[in-house]
Amino acid sequence: MIEVSHCDLSYNQAKSQVKVYDNFNLKIEQGESLVLIGPSGCGKSTLLYLLSGLMPPTGGEIQIWGEPVKGTRQKTAFILQEYGLFPWLNVEQNVSLGLRVRHMTKGKYQLLVEDMIQKMGLGEVKHNFPSQLSGGQRQRVALARALTLQPDLLLMDEPLSALDALTRERLQTLLLEIWQEQKLTTVLVTHSIEEAVFLGSRILVLLDGRPTQVVGEILNPLVGQRGYRQTEEFFQKTSYVRSLLERGGLDESAK
């Protein structure tokens, strides 16, 4: 289990202290696909940075499988917004970078990387640089790079936000397949309601406000079923998430 307990995060801005998180608690079960949804600037990405170990909380503790998080973990993969690809490396080099950073020799990683490139359908573009790829291909590269690390926790920050509708749906299905196949614990940040309900076995609705508040938690047990997108249940869930987000928006303007 992943446990965020009594976490605080604040920074100083123009002599006043801004609290992003104040006594924040969260539990994530193994194999869960947790989706964080909320308006821009509500602190969803920050939560991923905390979980990844890139940003330490100013108070409280985060534990992953019982181990306190101190800096980055070998088994956590984090796909940053805009994919975090390196423009000076081609597809193959980008995918293998995580393994090279871990001092794996070329003989060892070559097969792994080649395998992942084929699996993600990137075989034809493996010598291309990111600037030569489409948005969907770039996202696949980021995903391939994360998965070659064989993570037990996958963090994704708005991975599909810059894609056209069709590519987006195709990649949503791919993410779902990966999650189901590997029973990978994932935490995904999005601002798309549809995406949240399609991918999340549990959805947390966050709202802006300093500190960040959780205004709703929706369990979504039917996630991953065939044709879920077309069902009544799917429609109801999206309407509910929307109502939570809208109500929060109203509260905000009433203040």
Next chain:
Amino acid sequence: MNLRSRIFRGKFWGYLGAALFLVVLWQYAAWSLKNPLLPTPKAAILATARLFEADLGRHFWVSTYRVVLSTLTALLVGLPLGLIMGFERSIDRFLAPLVYITYPIPKIVFLPLILLFLGLGDASKIFLITFIVFFQILVTTRDAVRRVQSETISSLRSLGGNRAQVYRYVLLPASLPDVLTSLRLSMGTAIAVLFFAESFATTEGLGYFIMDSWSRAAPDEMFAGIIMMALLGVGLFIVVDFFDNILCRWQHLKGN
């Protein structure tokens, strides 16, 4: 590969065309001025060919290795220091004022002092050129590193990269295009400084050769030296371009 060689061939014809254009312009100027101080291109090229075997080749070689050695030394010291100053704020805070105060001082004014300490040989010339090019590379590298987005560094960190790997996989490749651009610009300065440093109290180098021919009132020989100086500049420019094409290929691609 085919495309690359085609681009290369295109570039080659471009260079050749430009060179021919300059020769024609020169020829025209020589004809219309009719001044013995400006020889025709033909006379200058003949002098170059005649003198190359004798001693012009040696002077060319001396100048080349002075510039190349200085530039490499400047790169070897300036690049790492620039990377460190760009990334490690605490070190930058300490060194930046020093750089800011010393950068705008024209280093060439120290030539008499440098000659005094390092003598009239190679060391003083190499030191002066290194000194000047070093600052340009240092400042460019530092600024390039500062422009690297924190997300890019986070991305490597999240893959498990340590501090040294951030330098190796992010900061160095990200700043390389700017470093090469500054190197290209520094080449012009380096050769100008070389000429100046070689033009007195020495008996070797193209600067000496040009000034010596001038004082002997041998304009065709002087122009032979100028041609070699120009070739040295163009040659170095092409070398930097070559490295740019190999190391920063990602910069020259067109996105689809």
